[in-house]
Amino acid sequence: MTSDYLNFDENDPAFNAKTTPTMRQFLLIKRDNPHLLILYRIGDFYETFYDDAERIHRLLGLTLTSRSNSPSGERIPMAGVPFVTLDQYLVRLVNQGVSVGICEQIGDPKKGPLNRKLTRIITPGTLTDENLLKERNESILMALNPSKKGDRVALSWLILSSGVFKVMEVNGNELINEIARIGPSELLVPERFREETNRIIASGSVNFLPDWNFDKIRAEKTLLNQFKTSTLLPFGLEGQDLQITAAGTILEYAVQTQGTELSHINHIVIEKKEETVGIDAASRKNLEISQSLRGDSKNTLFGVLDHCKTPMGSRRLSSWLNSPLRDQKAAQERADTIEALLEKTYLFDDYQNVLKIIPDFERIATRIALGTVRPKDLASLRDALPSLEKLSDIAKGIDTALSRTLGADMPLNSELHALLQKAIVEYPPTFLRDGDVIAHGFNAELDEYRALRDNSGSYIMEYEAAEKVRTDIPNLRIEYNGKLGYFIEVTKAQLSKVPEDYLRVQTLKGTERFTTQELREYQEKHIVADEKSKSLQQSLYTELVESIKQFTQSLLLSAQAVSIFDVLLSLALHADLCRWVKPSFTKYPELSIKGGRHPVVENTIDNYVPNDCFMNPQRKLMIITGPNMGGKSTYMRSVALIALLAYCGSYVPAEEAVLGPIDKILTRIGASDDLAKGLSTFMVEMTEAAAILRQATSESLVLMDEVGRGTSTFDGLSLAGAIAEDLVITRQSMTLFATHYFELTQLEKNIPGVVNVHVSAADSSSRLVFLHEILEGPASKSYGIAVAKLAGIPKSVIRTAQKLQRMLEEKAAQTDEPQLDLFFDSGRGGNTEEKAEPLPEKEIGDELRNSLLALDLDELSPKQAWEKLYKLQQQAKEE
Numbered sequence: 001m002t003s004d005y006l007n008f009d010e011n012d013p014a015f016n017a018k019t020t021p022t023m024r025q026f027l028l029i030k031r032d033n034p035h036l037l038i039l040y041r042i043g044d045f046y047e048t049f050y051d052d053a054e055r056i057h058r059l060l061g062l063t064l065t066s067r068s069n070s071p072s073g074e075r076i077p078m079a080g081v082p083f084v085t086l087d088q089y090l091v092r093l094v095n096q097g098v099s100v101g102i103c104e105q106i107g108d109p110k111k112g113p114l115n116r117k118l119t120r121i122i123t124p125g126t127l128t129d130e131n132l133l134k135e136r137n138e139s140i141l142m143a144l145n146p147s148k149k150g151d152r153v154a155l156s157w158l159i160l161s162s163g164v165f166k167v168m169e170v171n172g173n174e175l176i177n178e179i180a181r182i183g184p185s186e187l188l189v190p191e192r193f194r195e196e197t198n199r200i201i202a203s204g205s206v207n208f209l210p211d212w213n214f215d216k217i218r219a220e221k222t223l224l225n226q227f228k229t230s231t232l233l234p235f236g237l238e239g240q241d242l243q244i245t246a247a248g249t250i251l252e253y254a255v256q257t258q259g260t261e262l263s264h265i266n267h268i269v270i271e272k273k274e275e276t277v278g279i280d281a282a283s284r285k286n287l288e289i290s291q292s293l294r295g296d297s298k299n300t301l302f303g304v305l306d307h308c309k310t311p312m313g314s315r316r317l318s319s320w321l322n323s324p325l326r327d328q329k330a331a332q333e334r335a336d337t338i339e340a341l342l343e344k345t346y347l348f349d350d351y352q353n354v355l356k357i358i359p360d361f362e363r364i365a366t367r368i369a370l371g372t373v374r375p376k377d378l379a380s381l382r383d384a385l386p387s388l389e390k391l392s393d394i395a396k397g398i399d400t401a402l403s404r405t406l407g408a409d410m411p412l413n414s415e416l417h418a419l420l421q422k423a424i425v426e427y428p429p430t431f432l433r434d435g436d437v438i439a440h441g442f443n444a445e446l447d448e449y450r451a452l453r454d455n456s457g458s459y460i461m462e463y464e465a466a467e468k469v470r471t472d473i474p475n476l477r478i479e480y481n482g483k484l485g486y487f488i489e490v491t492k493a494q495l496s497k498v499p500e501d502y503l504r505v506q507t508l509k510g511t512e513r514f515t516t517q518e519l520r521e522y523q524e525k526h527i528v529a530d531e532k533s534k535s536l537q538q539s540l541y542t543e544l545v546e547s548i549k550q551f552t553q554s555l556l557l558s559a560q561a562v563s564i565f566d567v568l569l570s571l572a573l574h575a576d577l578c579r580w581v582k583p584s585f586t587k588y589p590e591l592s593i594k595g596g597r598h599p600v601v602e603n604t605i606d607n608y609v610p611n612d613c614f615m616n617p618q619r620k621l622m623i624i625t626g627p628n629m630g631g632k633s634t635y636m637r638s639v640a641l642i643a644l645l646a647y648c649g650s651y652v653p654a655e656e657a658v659l660g661p662i663d664k665i666l667t668r669i670g671a672s673d674d675l676a677k678g679l680s681t682f683m684v685e686m687t688e689a690a691a692i693l694r695q696a697t698s699e700s701l702v703l704m705d706e707v708g709r710g711t712s713t714f715d716g717l718s719l720a721g722a723i724a725e726d727l728v729i730t731r732q733s734m735t736l737f738a739t740h741y742f743e744l745t746q747l748e749k750n751i752p753g754v755v756n757v758h759v760s761a762a763d764s765s766s767r768l769v770f771l772h773e774i775l776e777g778p779a780s781k782s783y784g785i786a787v788a789k790l791a792g793i794p795k796s797v798i799r800t801a802q803k804l805q806r807m808l809e810e811k812a813a814q815t816d817e818p819q820l821d822l823f824f825d826s827g828r829g830g831n832t833e834e835k836a837e838p839l840p841e842k843e844i845g846d847e848l849r850n851s852l853l854a855l856d857l858d859e860l861s862p863k864q865a866w867e868k869l870y871k872l873q874q875q876a877k878e879e
């Protein structure tokens with residue numbers, strides 16, 4: 001990104017001769033920070049130059065102008081934003097993944113040329129400013145540090161605004177899943193890993209740093225300095241070089257962007273893959289946990305469950321849903337608290353009313369630690385105290401260990417409260433510069449200056465009255481403006497009465513303006529008092545913030561407790577609203593759901609039909625058949641979401657649910673081209689299926705929807721059969737396998753653990769009715785043509801299709817054609833080393849049938865369908 005204009009020698013007299021001091025400073029700062037878009041304060045504007053100006057013009061549509069880089073007269077591109085509206089431009093830049101450096105003017109313009117300094121760096125992953133952060137989302141910074149071979153990768157992530165600092169190490173092929181789970185806003189990656197990163201990450205803000213940034217020795221030193229320890233042993237990091245390097249690098253970067261110590265970060269947590277239920281990136285998308293396939297949060301699991309009243313609660317709920325726990329006991333504890341809460345549903349409104357008025361003090365705590373907290377934040381923290389006390393009592397009154405702990409963590413330190421009460425005025429302005437923030441009585445000297453400053457009103461009135469009498473000018477007035485300060489105004493008609501000690505300062509059309517020695521002296525004193533009160537207030541405020549930094553950790557703990565309580569209450573409220581039940585857990589490998597529903601779909605349709613799902617070692621793989629639109633995908637998703645909810649600690653949409661251990665939820669649902677990565681529908685399908693086969697274990701819950709449909713019938717069928725077989729025999733995973741290949745229903749006869757179920761539908765000659773009920777056994781028939789009719793395929797085409805169907809069925813009966821018995825060899829169960837059976841050789845007459853089966857009716861337009869049928873009919877006539 002470095003451009004030609006940064007190739008200069010600052011010691012070259014020729015360079016200095018043709019550059020102004022202002023531009024010289026800019027060039028030096030920009031050369032040191034080429035990756036930042038520099039906003040350079042000049043008077044009331046933040047200006048951008050050269051390629052930054054072109055970029056900001058492109059991204060925000062700002063007008064591009066140019067200025068002369070005198071004395072040489074060379075013109076340079078330039079675009080600026082007014083300083084008062086900086087924040088709104090910053091939000092838009094950061095949302096587009098741009099990192100920004102802000103240069104402020106340093107010094108006093110009265111005392112010579114101004115200096116400029118890079119005072120703030122704002123990057124998408126290091127936001128802490130209230131105006132830039134999204135209320136219900138985290139801004140997460142993540143660093144990747146791959147091993148030399150790239151087979152292992154350490155990832156470390158930091159949420160500056162809440163003080164969360166974590167690290168973990170995974171296999172290279174698991175990286176994409178973890179990135180999808182954590183959802184970083186900005187990634188730091190060593191240059192050597194650029195190619196691999198671009199392969200797995202299609203979009204987002206990725207910052208490639210020179211490899212030397214990832215230096216183990218420096219990283220370790222950074223961490224030890226931060227934690228003020230002599231070893232990393234207490235954090236379990238000793239000897240974990242990959243992780244240490246990732247964590248140290250990220251910390252160093254964060255410190256640099258903030259330009260200050262991060263005193264609220266005093267430990268790091270190693271996260272282990274085994275602690276959470278693994279959900280791969282594709283499944284996360286397919287299950288629409290917090291983002292729908294359309295890209296919004298409406299109609300997602302998070303969207304329906306988020307009744308939280310604090311942004312802290314919403315953020316925690318999203319994190320829970322994205323990282324379900326493997327630990328049944330911990331999930332059970334949460335569900336126990338929801339159960340206890342549900343005994344007090346009549347108080348839910350009261351509880352939420354208390355939560356409603358609690359500010360986002362997790363983020364306020366961080367801003368205290370960074371020294372960027374605003375007066376309004378401190379006032380809202382002070383005012384939150386009574387609510388926190390109340391909430392603490394409420395939580396303690398809920399009879400579970402978890403709730404009592406939350407209650408104990410909530411109250412704010414009384415010393416902090418007393419200090420804030422004494423120090424801050426009742427309604428402070430947002431910014432310190434905008435008025436009085438420090439309360440009266442907090443500092444005697446400040447009170448004195450303010451009295452002097454504020455007395456001007458009565459002093460001026462008295463002086464004006466006296467002057468009227470002395471000069472005998474009844475319409476004499478004392479006024480004030482920014483340029484002249486205080487002045488006496490006399491109309492032209494009265495000029496003859498003006499005394500000699502009046503000094504003329506301005507002549508206007510009908511009036512003359514004067515001052516006097518006394519007025520000047522007064523003004524001097526008044527201005528000094530105002531300036532002194534401002535600077536004293538500034539230093540008192542800085543001292544105050546410094547002295548409350550010690551409370552950061554207890555504030556963060558309290559905020560965490562409030563957020564957890566908010567989530568549990570939200571889950572209880574939803575459970576009550578939608579009649580969800582408490583799940584139970586077992587160590588036995590099973591999944592038993594009675595009357596299960598899809599948590600999102602049940603709210604969008606009137607007559608949702610609940611369904612059961614029983615899986616155990618005798619029922620490991622369920623082949624689900626039935627018509628399109630019958631509800632197969634919804635059923636499978638509902639099972640996965642019930643499992644996910646249970647392991648988040650939530651109640652579940654069912655009449656009863658018992659869950660055995662689950663290590664992963666893996667899904668292959670839906671067909672979407674990943675054109676961005678140049679992959680076809682079938683390639684995406686197979687890539688996802690391959691990833692599942694690599695990861696699935698006997699504790700995994702696997703959903704497979706119509707695997708193999710993206711290729712020719714025999715290929716698809718063979719692949720689907722082989723994948724199903726591998727899942728049940730080798731992986732022994734709990735698998736729901738929806739398919740339109742009826743041949744697969746034969747698996748039940750040959751492989752132990754396979755069972756057939758189907759979605760029911762009633763098909764009369766006039767219409768097809770979907771009953772959405774899951775019943776044991778395979779579907780009795782295929783409903784493709786009936787569904788095509790429903791979809792509006794022209795009657796003539798339907799008639800031809802029915803004719804063809806009959807013909808094919810008759811033909812099949814006559815030839816006594818062997819079934820596609822890929823899976824018929826009952827001796828096969830278990831030996832996966834064995835070679836797959838070759839497909840039975842097909843008769844020539846089968847061509848027609850194959851062609852028909854190969855048709856993907858969903859993908860055909862009516863016209864294409866008609867043309868295909870016409871061809872098939874011709875072919876049939878010829879045979």
Ligand SMILES: Nc1ncnc2c1ncn2[C@@H]1O[C@H](COP(=O)(O)OP(=O)(O)OP(=O)(O)O)[C@@H](O)[C@H]1O
Pocket residue numbers: 601605607608609610611626627628629630631632633634635759772773
């Ligand atoms: N249990 C249910 N009760 C009521 N309606 C349901 C139920 N399950 C699904 N539906 C409705 O049926 C529609 C189709 O469901 P779904 O997409 O799961 O069918 P499908 O069998 O997977 O179809 P296809 O094979 O074409 O993908 C849903 O949009 C939903 O409105």
